Amino acid sequence: MKLNRFIIRPFVEQALREELGPGDTTGGFLFDPDDTASGVIYAKKPFVVCGLPLAEETIRTLDPEAELIHEVQEGQTVEPGQVLLRIRARAWALVAAERCALDWIQYLSGIATRTRHFVKLVEPYGTRLTDTRKGVPGIRVLQKYAVRVGGANNHLFGLHNCVLVKDNHIKIAGSITKAVQILREQAQHTFKIEVECETLGAGRGGAERRRRHHHVRQHDARHDAGRREAGEQTGRHRSVGRSAGRHHRSDCADGGRCHLRRRNYPYRPRDGLQS
Numbered sequence: 001m002k003l004n005r006f007i008i009r010p011f012v013e014q015a016l017r018e019e020l021g022p023g024d025t026t027g028g029f030l031f032d033p034d035d036t037a038s039g040v041i042y043a044k045k046p047f048v049v050c051g052l053p054l055a056e057e058t059i060r061t062l063d064p065e066a067e068l069i070h071e072v073q074e075g076q077t078v079e080p081g082q083v084l085l086r087i088r089a090r091a092w093a094l095v096a097a098e099r100c101a102l103d104w105i106q107y108l109s110g111i112a113t114r115t116r117h118f119v120k121l122v123e124p125y126g127t128r129l130t131d132t133r134k135g136v137p138g139i140r141v142l143q144k145y146a147v148r149v150g151g152a153n154n155h156l157f158g159l160h161n162c163v164l165v166k167d168n169h170i171k172i173a174g175s176i177t178k179a180v181q182i183l184r185e186q187a188q189h190t191f192k193i194e195v196e197c198e199t200l201g202a203g204r205g206g207a208e209r210r211r212r213h214h215h216v217r218q219h220d221a222r223h224d225a226g227r228r229e230a231g232e233q234t235g236r237h238r239s240v241g242r243s244a245g246r247h248h249r250s251d252c253a254d255g256g257r258c259h260l261r262r263r264n265y266p267y268r269p270r271d272g273l274q275s
Contacts, residue, residue, distance in 0.1 A: 027095040037091040050149040051108035055101035063093035108146040115150025130155040
């Protein structure tokens with residue numbers, strides 16, 4: 001997954017509008033327009049780097065002629081004191097862009113770092129870790145990008161790229177079977193149908209994917225049985241099991257053989273900008 005400039009630009013512009021308003025009332029008066037300054041963004045603690053494209057776009061939006069040198073790449077783990085980005089730009093632009101540039105790196109690196117932690121926990125089990133739509137409205141694409149940088153996968157970007165049958169849909173339709181039947185007749189044929197259910201058995205209704213809402217506390221024979229059941233043939237379609245809900249580190253370590261979905265956690269490594 002790559003963040004193209006036309007995707008990044010609106011987020012950066014909105015952040016700068018919020019930060020600067022009509023102008024920087026400090027740096028705007030302190031420096032002459034052509035004064036230049038240099039700085040670096042460096043790590044103050046270990047984390048997985050994410051958000052450099054947004055930081056760079058933030059600086060270049062204010063100073064298109066700014067010189068930036070990337071010392072690390074997205075997804076790389078850095079140690080305290082390690083430099084991420086070297087910057088030379090107009091002084092007023094450097095101080096005006098500082099906070100927004102750091103905020104993007106802090107927030108997205110936090111998600112990537114937390115994600116990488118859980119990816120490593122379930123790695124021995126061959127479990128595929130994905131995110132949810134439970135994020136911050138308006139910046140979901142950035143959060144999901146950070147999840148990918150952290151080593152996990154994306155589930156839904158929105159209601160437009162998958163058929164997800166939840167409990168309210170089932171109640172209104174009357175049953176899982178009826179809901180799936182209607183969707184097979186009406187929905188685009190390239191979409192897979194995922195059904196949210198309380199038990200794996202309740203998902204038998206022709207769906208390709210069954211998403212079980214529960215809390216895994218320890219791995220036992222029931223999880224192995226659940227995986228076998230999730231792989232049964234439902235009609236002529238093969239169903240894939242998925243575990244959703246609020247999981248913890250112990251769930252991933254003890255129940256990693258179950259298919260877990262994991263949301264992103266707001267984790268912010270400390271920042272540093274040295275001029």
